[in-house]
Amino acid sequence: MTFDPSDSSALQAAAKEHLWLHFTKMSTYNTGDIPVITRGSGPYVYDDKGKRYLDGLAGLFVSMVGHGRTELAEAASKQASELAYFPLWSYAHPKAIELADRLAGLAPGDLNKVFFTTSGSEAVESAWKLAKAYFKQKGEHTRYKVISRDIAYHGTSMGALAITGLSGIKSDFEPLPAGGVRVPNTNFYRAPSFVAGSKEEFGIWAADEIERAILREGPEQVAAVYLEPVQNSGGCFPPPPGYFQRVRQICDKYGVLMVSDEVICAFGRLGYYFGAERYGYVPDIITFAKGLTSGYTPLGGMIVRDEIMEPFRHGDATFLHGITFAGHPVSSAVALANLDVFERDNLLGNVRSNEAGFRATLEKLTDLPIVGDVRGDGYFYGIELVKDKATKESFTDAESDWLLHDFMSTALYDAGLICRADDRGDPVIQLAPPLICTAEHFDEIEQILRSVLTQAWSRI
Numbered sequence: 001m002t003f004d005p006s007d008s009s010a011l012q013a014a015a016k017e018h019l020w021l022h023f024t025k026m027s028t029y030n031t032g033d034i035p036v037i038t039r040g041s042g043p044y045v046y047d048d049k050g051k052r053y054l055d056g057l058a059g060l061f062v063s064m065v066g067h068g069r070t071e072l073a074e075a076a077s078k079q080a081s082e083l084a085y086f087p088l089w090s091y092a093h094p095k096a097i098e099l100a101d102r103l104a105g106l107a108p109g110d111l112n113k114v115f116f117t118t119s120g121s122e123a124v125e126s127a128w129k130l131a132k133a134y135f136k137q138k139g140e141h142t143r144y145k146v147i148s149r150d151i152a153y154h155g156t157s158m159g160a161l162a163i164t165g166l167s168g169i170k171s172d173f174e175p176l177p178a179g180g181v182r183v184p185n186t187n188f189y190r191a192p193s194f195v196a197g198s199k200e201e202f203g204i205w206a207a208d209e210i211e212r213a214i215l216r217e218g219p220e221q222v223a224a225v226y227l228e229p230v231q232n233s234g235g236c237f238p239p240p241p242g243y244f245q246r247v248r249q250i251c252d253k254y255g256v257l258m259v260s261d262e263v264i265c266a267f268g269r270l271g272y273y274f275g276a277e278r279y280g281y282v283p284d285i286i287t288f289a290k291g292l293t294s295g296y297t298p299l300g301g302m303i304v305r306d307e308i309m310e311p312f313r314h315g316d317a318t319f320l321h322g323i324t325f326a327g328h329p330v331s332s333a334v335a336l337a338n339l340d341v342f343e344r345d346n347l348l349g350n351v352r353s354n355e356a357g358f359r360a361t362l363e364k365l366t367d368l369p370i371v372g373d374v375r376g377d378g379y380f381y382g383i384e385l386v387k388d389k390a391t392k393e394s395f396t397d398a399e400s401d402w403l404l405h406d407f408m409s410t411a412l413y414d415a416g417l418i419c420r421a422d423d424r425g426d427p428v429i430q431l432a433p434p435l436i437c438t439a440e441h442f443d444e445i446e447q448i449l450r451s452v453l454t455q456a457w458s459r460i
């Protein structure tokens, strides 16, 4: 090492010289400093100067049990000493077996078979590969297309990006794998006028758009529909009543697999182990990552219905897919310890009993002229910012760029709140705090947002 990592300015210089940040306009740091987070405790993290921040995004929708849990670090250390690594290619190890068994017990319906990955993108992409391979096993060779929703984020690897609905992050990488098809999302705040009067009607219309897409594309070519329980990108779109039930019927009618992408929504974000449970549907595949280990180590995967593995249980049939670090023993041990914390500290109960308070606290912000909509469920909220509340007029691209990137991101960070100011759809602030948060943290979030949003409005 050529520098002293305890020296903040040396750390800063080395970061600027060697570290390439993800999804980051690096030129921002030609002049400004890169934020450096050094440690965490509960729902708070601290930077290299010792300043404290409320982690209102659980890192990146990850730190469910909060920071600094030594029992998770100890589980990792113990497993690394015992068996640090062995692959799941033809072999198994006890922690992956135990974790698969536990996840099968928590998953809805007959989702019983667990295929591990290391990340969410790999989970999403693995589900697409599995859907294609499954249909080939069944003799339905033409099914390869995937339907997903406008501006939904499903990951960054080429396959996952083809499923992602955010054109802004795709164009540099075209051509992407063929077969990605878009349908409307469930943004009720901006529902088309002919269904804007009723959430139920809107939900049926949005679900029926999936049927129309299947018919347009040719049912014999469609393999899967990907949906998050609450769509993250765009600012938390919960499903309208009846939406998922209708989607399930449509998928059954055309023999299309329903994939619940729960990379964000699983493991307590919505007060349940899986979002599908909260909204009362049983998908064919659930993809997960992030919260399973609360980020103490990386781990992702998919849980699939018995029926989907069935063709691969006979003869030469093999799912020809694998990832070196998938189901890593250390990550599996950490995941088990993480789930132990969920049970011992009743984290699902904490979310369920406090979510109404979280919502009510955030809804106080609707007295501000810039706050158009507060939406979400559980510990997962989006606050849409508008130029005119009465007409729901949004900001222009230039205004939004200034508001979110030049002003709010820095102002919120300076004020001690980590959250996301996002304009991949209409401009929103996103919140997904650790599941240990209670009223005092919601108040802190509200107060910081009120102050920063008030300043933003006065400068527009």
Ligand SMILES: Cc1ncc(COP(=O)(O)O)c(C=O)c1O
Residues within 6 Å of the ligand: 119, 120, 121, 122, 124, 153, 154, 155, 156, 228, 232, 261, 262, 263, 264, 289, 290, 300
């Ligand atoms: C719904 C969803 N799917 C997939 C992904 C990709 O996960 P990862 O970043 O672990 O590859 C994300 C990441 O935020 C996500 O939110």
